[in-house]
Amino acid sequence: MEIFCLQENFKKSLNIISNIIGKNLNLPILNNILLTIEKKRLRLISTDLEIAITHWTSAKVKKEGEITIPAKLLSDLINNLPNKKIEIKTKGDSLYIKCENFKSMIKGVDSKEFPIIPKIKGESIVNVGASKLKQALGQVVNFTSLSDIRPEISGVLSKINSKEIKFIATDSFRLGEKTISLKGNKIKTKKSVIIPFKTVQELIRILGEQDKEEIIEIIIEQNQILFKTPDTQLISRIIEGNYPNYEQLISKQFETTLILDKDEFLNTVRVTSLFSSKINDIRLKVVSKKSLVEIFAQDMEIGENVSELKGEIKGKEMEIVFNHKYLLDGLNNIDSNKVMLGLNGETNPGILKPVGDPSFIYVIMPIKL
Amino acid sequence: MEIFCLQENFKKSLNIISNIIGKNLNLPILNNILLTIEKKRLRLISTDLEIAITHWTSAKVKKEGEITIPAKLLSDLINNLPNKKIEIKTKGDSLYIKCENFKSMIKGVDSKEFPIIPKIKGESIVNVGASKLKQALGQVVNFTSLSDIRPEISGVLSKINSKEIKFIATDSFRLGEKTISLKGNKIKTKKSVIIPFKTVQELIRILGEQDKEEIIEIIIEQNQILFKTPDTQLISRIIEGNYPNYEQLISKQFETTLILDKDEFLNTVRVTSLFSSKINDIRLKVVSKKSLVEIFAQDMEIGENVSELKGEIKGKEMEIVFNHKYLLDGLNNIDSNKVMLGLNGETNPGILKPVGDPSFIYVIMPIKL
Numbered sequence: 092m093e094i095f096c097l098q099e100n101f102k103k104s105l106n107i108i109s110n111i112i113g114k115n116l117n118l119p120i121l122n123n124i125l126l127t128i129e130k131k132r133l134r135l136i137s138t139d140l141e142i143a144i145t146h147w148t149s150a151k152v153k154k155e156g157e158i159t160i161p162a163k164l165l166s167d168l169i170n171n172l173p174n175k176k177i178e179i180k181t182k183g184d185s186l187y188i189k190c191e192n193f194k195s196m197i198k199g200v201d202s203k204e205f206p207i208i209p210k211i212k213g214e215s216i217v218n219v220g221a222s223k224l225k226q227a228l229g230q231v232v233n234f235t236s237l238s239d240i241r242p243e244i245s246g247v248l249s250k251i252n253s254k255e256i257k258f259i260a261t262d263s264f265r266l267g268e269k270t271i272s273l274k275g276n277k278i279k280t281k282k283s284v285i286i287p288f289k290t291v292q293e294l295i296r297i298l299g300e301q302d303k304e305e306i307i308e309i310i311i312e313q314n315q316i317l318f319k320t321p322d323t324q325l326i327s328r329i330i331e332g333n334y335p336n337y338e339q340l341i342s343k344q345f346e347t348t349l350i351l352d353k354d355e356f357l358n359t360v361r362v363t364s365l366f367s368s369k370i371n372d373i374r375l376k377v378v379s380k381k382s383l384v385e386i387f388a389q390d391m392e393i394g395e396n397v398s399e400l401k402g403e404i405k406g407k408e409m410e411i412v413f414n415h416k417y418l419l420d421g422l423n424n425i426d427s428n429k430v431m432l433g434l435n436g437e438t439n440p441g442i443l444k445p446v447g448d449p450s451f452i453y454v455i456m457p458i459k460l
Numbered sequence: 461m462e463i464f465c466l467q468e469n470f471k472k473s474l475n476i477i478s479n480i481i482g483k484n485l486n487l488p489i490l491n492n493i494l495l496t497i498e499k500k501r502l503r504l505i506s507t508d509l510e511i512a513i514t515h516w517t518s519a520k521v522k523k524e525g526e527i528t529i530p531a532k533l534l535s536d537l538i539n540n541l542p543n544k545k546i547e548i549k550t551k552g553d554s555l556y557i558k559c560e561n562f563k564s565m566i567k568g569v570d571s572k573e574f575p576i577i578p579k580i581k582g583e584s585i586v587n588v589g590a591s592k593l594k595q596a597l598g599q600v601v602n603f604t605s606l607s608d609i610r611p612e613i614s615g616v617l618s619k620i621n622s623k624e625i626k627f628i629a630t631d632s633f634r635l636g637e638k639t640i641s642l643k644g645n646k647i648k649t650k651k652s653v654i655i656p657f658k659t660v661q662e663l664i665r666i667l668g669e670q671d672k673e674e675i676i677e678i679i680i681e682q683n684q685i686l687f688k689t690p691d692t693q694l695i696s697r698i699i700e701g702n703y704p705n706y707e708q709l710i711s712k713q714f715e716t717t718l719i720l721d722k723d724e725f726l727n728t729v730r731v732t733s734l735f736s737s738k739i740n741d742i743r744l745k746v747v748s749k750k751s752l753v754e755i756f757a758q759d760m761e762i763g764e765n766v767s768e769l770k771g772e773i774k775g776k777e778m779e780i781v782f783n784h785k786y787l788l789d790g791l792n793n794i795d796s797n798k799v800m801l802g803l804n805g806e807t808n809p810g811i812l813k814p815v816g817d818p819s820f821i822y823v824i825m826p827i828k829l
Contacts, residue, residue, distance in 0.1 A: 161762070164734060164762060164763075167734050168731065168734055168765075171727065171730055171731045171734075172731065173727075185763070192728075192767050192768050192769065193728075193731055193765065193767045194765065194766050194767070195731075195735065195763060195764070195765040196763045196764050196765075197762065197763040198761065198762055198763050358540065358542075359561075359562075361540055362537065362540045362541065362562055362564075365533060365536050365537055365540075366564065392567065393530070393533060393566065393567060394533075394554070394564065394565045394566040394567050395564065395565050396537075396562065396563065396564040396565075397563050397564075398561050398562045398563070399561050400561065
């Protein structure tokens, strides 16, 4: 291989693909990235065996070839070189890099050692804008279960039909559902897949590097999913299993309805949570006739806090106990000025929604004392 | 105690004093701060038994008194309250706080349990501007030895005479010396004290909260040092012991002198360091007749890098090996565009100085291979 490329482009490419590379002691080749000349462009590939990321960047090619190089060292080097033209050459299993007054040699590994990256050749079933997809995934990803005990909820469920794509995540204590409307979608049958947490995290990161208007194509084939732009592809395994039947949790009717100022509610929960006990409990007491909710927490050793919050409150008076962390997580993922909290007694899940935006629903289980 | 104060003032006061409070399991009272009404102001004190910080803030006092309260909970609460008037009352060992729609009670501990804070009543021997002092301490503090084996170098040496104050720090691999000129200083005899690392760190933090022009008074008495403004006092123990006689290390004459562009030198060392071996070695080869220095590092497993740096180079040709971390630490604490590196053969310490600023000197020991 012998090429010239710009430091800026090479740096950007390494940044897109390198994040999934950790320190793999069992299979050291996974610490490397694969560099290949393909159709007059430089192709970079990284993989952790669950996810593979491919990126193409422009280069002036003098000689084709391929090699694998330790990702961390290469990124650290390229990031610190001046923003000028870089000359890159292979000789045996070594990579020679020249840029202004710097001359480096990095020891690599034969490209034959690199894992084979699966290919998906199907047609795209969804086309969606990068920033829309990033925002939607970001709104639910952190509700995913981090435990391995129930693998089916360790990822984000994606339900795709001809009109919309829904992303759902839960850890069984709370659940978030986000809907994106689709126009002119090519899908004929419905599809449901569970995308691993790490894939979603990585996808959100990469989407942040794309042009906001860039169209992302999604292709699903057997047990794999592919996200694709002209320059970048992320391919990932899909989690097998049946996602819990969550729709029944999302009530449409409530015995008690509260409409509250979002920032005020958020801040009150945050302050009150300082006084909650080890189980993170805070108590909401709805006093409909005074149009207020009293938010209370107490710990025998540290003290207590009580705050009253005014709002538009309708229906039955009641008390309910929530884990303040889950309440904060929901409120932090809501953008609107007002939120609606719908309740059906002290043992049924509460529903939190942004007022005026039907695309997001948050379900939170009460603590039963 | 019964007072009113502004959330903003209370928050700022807690921020100034709370940082030294960790989680002390052996002596839980050290997790608390002491609140006292003193001369119609609220006084806050924190201590870790080595350092004590006192701060005074304005308050409308209805009733005097004192109490100790867990610092972390109080800070978290006050930081999250709205920027309005706060009502603070004690009842027994509890503190009652009201602000807008929040009502809190925090359990405290009787003020009699709080350690006695020593008082220094001597005259100030130095008056120096806050930002000047902060910058000077910041330039050397990180060269301090973090090991307990030689306590005398685990702090910053301060040498004060009628004309100047010098701060010196070393870990025996490198040393920094910073000089502040003093005008109209009251000191008659010279003083030398070793200030603990943690005290210097804390002082730098607190100085950042002061007005840049605020005058800091320094008072030394037996084994204690006091830093003082009208609103804030930091008192600390001094380290006993004899600081090593370092002056002999600071050569004034050199066999080889290099004047280099600082940013270029810094970046070249940074890039080259990626290829240095486990002992962090990088080699400088001075080629006077070509007016350049070659900077080289190699690791058998990862690769190598060589860079040439042009400069104003005089004297004997030679090679010397440095630890790249210590070279970077020195360069990172230099502000000027050009640096001077003075060398006397491969086994003697090198001297790094900002060109045009005689107030800072950095000594770096070579690696003897």
